[in-house]
Amino acid sequence: xxxxxxxxxxxxxxxxxxxxxxxxxxxxxxxxxxxxxxxxxxxxxxxxxxxxxxxxxxxxxxxxxxxxxxxxxxxxxxxxxxxxxxxxxxxxxxxxxxxxxxxxxxxxxxxxxxxxxxxxxxxxxxxxxxxxxxxxxxxxxxxxxxxxxxxxxxxxxxxxxxxxxxxxxxxxxxxxxxxxxxxxxxxxxxxxxxxxxxxxxxxxxxxxxxxxxxxxxxxxxxxxxxxxxxxxx
Numbered sequence: 001x002x003x004x005x006x007x008x009x010x011x012x013x014x015x016x017x018x019x020x021x022x023x024x025x026x027x028x029x030x031x032x033x034x035x036x037x038x039x040x041x042x043x044x045x046x047x048x049x050x051x052x053x054x055x056x057x058x059x060x061x062x063x064x065x066x067x068x069x070x071x072x073x074x075x076x077x078x079x080x081x082x083x084x085x086x087x088x089x090x091x092x093x094x095x096x097x098x099x100x101x102x103x104x105x106x107x108x109x110x111x112x113x114x115x116x117x118x119x120x121x122x123x124x125x126x127x128x129x130x131x132x133x134x135x136x137x138x139x140x141x142x143x144x145x146x147x148x149x150x151x152x153x154x155x156x157x158x159x160x161x162x163x164x165x166x167x168x169x170x171x172x173x174x175x176x177x178x179x180x181x182x183x184x185x186x187x188x189x190x191x192x193x194x195x196x197x198x199x200x201x202x203x204x205x206x207x208x209x210x211x212x213x214x215x216x217x218x219x220x221x222x223x224x225x226x227x228x229x230x231x232x233x
Contacts, residue, residue, distance in 0.1 A: 009044030012120035015172030034065030038188035098131035110152035166208035194219035
């Protein structure tokens with residue numbers, strides 16, 4: 001199956017790219033610059049495309065991103081520390097981001113003759129992000145079937161939609177994903193901060209998967225505190 005992968009440069013989507021390259025016919029990686037403060041992730045996506053020998057498409061969405069205001073990822077709002085599933089992490093929602101990106105991805109796939117668009121939404125995203133939930137992905141694929149009817153038949157591939165991030169780490173490791181060549185931290189510093197929700201989730205996932213984490217963190221032990229706080233909260 002000729003498959004386009006939406007790739008941010010993070011652990012989940014780069015793992016998906018490597019898995020897709022092994023199990024399907026990976027055709028291209030598509031990334032989006034929506035003005036995110038951690039846009040350094042895009043360099044990791046481009047490197048993944050080069051490593052896997054496929055074209056890299058970088059879509060400039062900064063004008064759209066500027067209008068989707070109110071998120072800590074795009075505005076001058078502090079990214080909160082703590083576990084990904086904490087209520088405070090809702091400030092990182094960029095409204096309708098996945099729907100917009102997937103629409104563009106489906107357009108590119110239809111134009112280029114691809115058969116599927118793959119995205120790495122996973123079970124750990126459901127609490128915070130409505131456009132990562134199974135209900136959304138089912139509805140979105142149905143909408144795209146109607147939108148492209150008679151022109152192209154492109155499917156939505158979401159292999160992790162009910163899986164944990166630890167399972168993504170396990171599968172990524174099995175397919176040779178170079179985890180050190182991925183970026184998760186929302187703060188976009190020199191190295192992963194170790195304190196924001198994505199860093200805590202990343203560190204926890206490696207621990208649960210029993211896979212060595214090659215990531216340098218500014219605060220490598222904070223994830224334990226964040227988990228304890230959540231469990232006692």
